[in-house]
Amino acid sequence: MPHKLLIIEDNQSIAKVQKHIGVKIGFDVDVAYSLAEAITLIEHNNYFCAVVDYVLPDAPAGEAIPFTIGADIPTIVMTGKIDSQTRDTVLRYPIVDYITKENRQAYHYLETQLRRLPKNEHVRILVVDDSAATRNHLTNLLNRHNYLVAVAKDGIEGLAQLEAYTDIKVVITDNEMPNMDGITLTSKIRQEYSNEDLAVIGISSTKDNQMSAKFLKNGANDYLSKPFHPEEFYCRLSQNIEMLDAIATIRLQANSDYLTNLPNRRYFFESVQEQLTKNLEQQQGITLAMIDIDHFKAINDNYGHDAGDDVLKGLADFFKQHFPEALVARLGGEEFAIFFANHTYQEAQQQLENFRIEVDKHSPTFSQDNIHFTLSVGVTHQLKTRVDEILKVADLHLYTAKESGRNIVIAD
Numbered sequence: 482m483p484h485k486l487l488i489i490e491d492n493q494s495i496a497k498v499q500k501h502i503g504v505k506i507g508f509d510v511d512v513a514y515s516l517a518e519a520i521t522l523i524e525h526n527n528y529f530c531a532v533v534d535y536v537l538p539d540a541p542a543g544e545a546i547p548f549t550i551g552a553d554i555p556t557i558v559m560t561g562k563i564d565s566q567t568r569d570t571v572l573r574y575p576i577v578d579y580i581t582k583e584n585r586q587a588y589h590y591l592e593t594q595l596r597r598l599p600k601n602e603h604v605r606i607l608v609v610d611d612s613a614a615t616r617n618h619l620t621n622l623l624n625r626h627n628y629l630v631a632v633a634k635d636g637i638e639g640l641a642q643l644e645a646y647t648d649i650k651v652v653i654t655d656n657e658m659p660n661m662d663g664i665t666l667t668s669k670i671r672q673e674y675s676n677e678d679l680a681v682i683g684i685s686s687t688k689d690n691q692m693s694a695k696f697l698k699n700g701a702n703d704y705l706s707k708p709f710h711p712e713e714f715y716c717r718l719s720q721n722i723e724m725l726d727a728i729a730t731i732r733l734q735a736n737s738d739y740l741t742n743l744p745n746r747r748y749f750f751e752s753v754q755e756q757l758t759k760n761l762e763q764q765q766g767i768t769l770a771m772i773d774i775d776h777f778k779a780i781n782d783n784y785g786h787d788a789g790d791d792v793l794k795g796l797a798d799f800f801k802q803h804f805p806e807a808l809v810a811r812l813g814g815e816e817f818a819i820f821f822a823n824h825t826y827q828e829a830q831q832q833l834e835n836f837r838i839e840v841d842k843h844s845p846t847f848s849q850d851n852i853h854f855t856l857s858v859g860v861t862h863q864l865k866t867r868v869d870e871i872l873k874v875a876d877l878h879l880y881t882a883k884e885s886g887r888n889i890v891i892a893d
């Protein structure tokens with residue numbers, strides 16, 4: 482079910498633009514052209530958030546704001562008035578944000594905010610501060626933007642919370658705290674997490690004008706002096722989260738195969754090598770298999786390249802369903818590899834044999850052209866120090882599988 486967005490705006494053209502933005506993001510949008518209409522809609526619907534005009538025919542001075550706030554709807558105020566009295570009136574309410582309708586940039590900003598709010602439901606922020614009042618204040622600010630929150634009253638508790646919640650993306654930490662201060666906490670965090678995985682924002686009310694440099698030199702991504710304005714707090718927080726998201730997206734793209742979305746060759750080599758080093762230390766077995774579609778060239782020749790792509794995508798989905806615990810990658814072309822870290826050799830071989838049989842049976846359901854195909858598989862459990870050496874052994878078995886007529890699993 483899409484989230485519901487309420488727009489309260491009497492200017493029809495502006496309402497149309499806002500609705501377009503909301504629909505583009507994926508909201509189910511209702512528009513009210515007056516406060517009276519909005520009240521009726523709020524009575525009958527559950528809104529995820531609202532965009533509220535400051536001046537309405539039946540609410541000329543921001544009177545609509547307390548209605549959405551009172552109904553617990555996260556509220557973004559849009560206003561054409563930019564005087565400081567209006568701003569002060571607006572900011573007296575616990576709103577998500579206010580945006581002045583000065584130019585096109587305002588609508589880009591609205592779009593950014595509307596995109597962020599649903600995402601924030603999955604982002605956890607850790608607040609570390611020895612003052613209960615500050616912890617509560619920050620928790621309220623964060624809840625207003627839909628973030629999940631964890632709290633700690635010193636650095637030691639902060640580290641424990643990081644262990645307890647693996648979804649923490651940002652740590653906001655005070656410096657002056659008993660047991661462990663914020664700067665020590667930051668440097669300890671950096672021993673475990675890079676600043677591309679977890680952002681740290683230092684906050685302090687100290688007069689020491691070198692505090693921000695101290696935080697940053699110890700690995701913080703950002704710094705805010707207390708007291709800070711909520712607007713600045715939100716802007717810096719969302720900028721840090723956007724940066725983490727952008728890095729995660731780039732990483733995912735660099736590690737995935739564009740056609741099938743499976744991990745690619747580079748990712749497979751890196752993560753198997755890492756796992757291999759661990760297994761060699763612990764003398765634990767591994768299983769690695771190379772899998773190749775039989776006569777794939779003929780599929781391309783007979784049905785066309787797009788149909789060939791369709792087969793590759795269908796097979797990749799089948800891999801994902803069948804091997805949720807193993808690492809499956811597309812090495813290139815019609816060649817795939819699987820790495821089993823936690824299965825006995827017999828179990829892994831059996832799973833591969835079952836998979837070969839299932840593909841022979843069900844492959845026509847994978848593609849629009851109902852193309853039947855089979856797989857040849859080479860599998861090994863020879864533990865060597867390098868991935869490419871193990872792949873070479875699996876590849877030799879794969880060659881034997883092809884030579885022996887295809888549609889077969891050959892193991893050592």
Ligand SMILES: Nc1nc2c(ncn2[C@@H]2O[C@H](COP(=O)(O)OP(=O)(O)OP(=O)(O)O)[C@@H](O)[C@H]2O)c(=O)[nH]1
Binds near residue numbers: 740883
């Ligand atoms: N549609 C499609 N075809 C691809 C892609 N990458 C490689 N191919 C084709 O995959 C085919 C692989 O052919 P071959 O290496 O001769 O192997 P084969 O026909 O499967 O024969 P055997 O492996 O001996 O059973 C070639 O025709 C490539 O052009 C891709 O991303 N999409």
